[in-house]
Amino acid sequence: MNNRNTIQRQLVLETVRSMHSHPDADQIYSAIVKDHPHVSKATVYRNLNLLAEQGQIKKVNVSEGADRFDFRTDKHHHMRCRECGRLWDAPDGAANITLTGNTGGFSVEDVRIELVGTCPDCKRNKNSEV
Amino acid sequence: MNNRNTIQRQLVLETVRSMHSHPDADQIYSAIVKDHPHVSKATVYRNLNLLAEQGQIKKVNVSEGADRFDFRTDKHHHMRCRECGRLWDAPDGAANITLTGNTGGFSVEDVRIELVGTCPDCKRNKNSEV
């Protein structure tokens, strides 16, 4: 039967739930290894993928760099800052998408939206950088 | 000065323009090498990136696998079939997105949308597969 309750799996789940900055696999791995030096990165990857499949966490694909992981599993969009690379949650209602059904026979099962731009912090830095 | 008109750069541009199936770098490289065995894959990557930066072609990031390249440079969305992996152009008006400006100070400069689902071909195959 699937789904054994191993320490490593609990660690991965807890770590993702505690990091609210959309970390990638490597950052999650580093956070775990700090206290548990024996844990392998392959195990982190395996559990991230498993937990994402089970819907306990969410894998967020971004247009640049490694995949991120999200403790939030509810539907929401993301904004990526092209300066600092950080990922932000788009406030509810920031973007509304409407499907018209006019897809030429293609069945749409999921919609992936990424808003790319500049975050408030980086805008400030750019201005003072003159 | 930038932008020398090398045979390799012309080849990459022409090849992308002739392939309307959203090929990835490897497929473009294969198409070129067939007639020009001396061309290196690094050169193909370098020119793909350069041409995309200049806006002569478009790089399409998809949620699975390698980046694709598009001869179309006008704004349009894509649909990815999770069965066969092929990328399709979303018909005009298939999806409408509205930004409300409520982004908490984040400046949105670009919106990436990917519709994930099943294409007509794969739907047919699934039905007859019972």
Place this chain on the structure above:
DNA sequence: GTGGCTGCAAAATGTTTGCACGGAT
């Protein structure tokens, strides 16, 4: 002539996999 461009190979990045052992059930 010269500086950008190329080919090649090597490195970098991100992720998955094979295998023998160990631990949860």
Place this chain on the structure above:
DNA sequence: ATCCGTGCAAACATTTTGCAGCCAC
């Protein structure tokens, strides 16, 4: 006792980079 999950290293997939020579300008 089973057999799923783990650690390790090696493989894998994709892309970038260092460097010496080359060619479009």
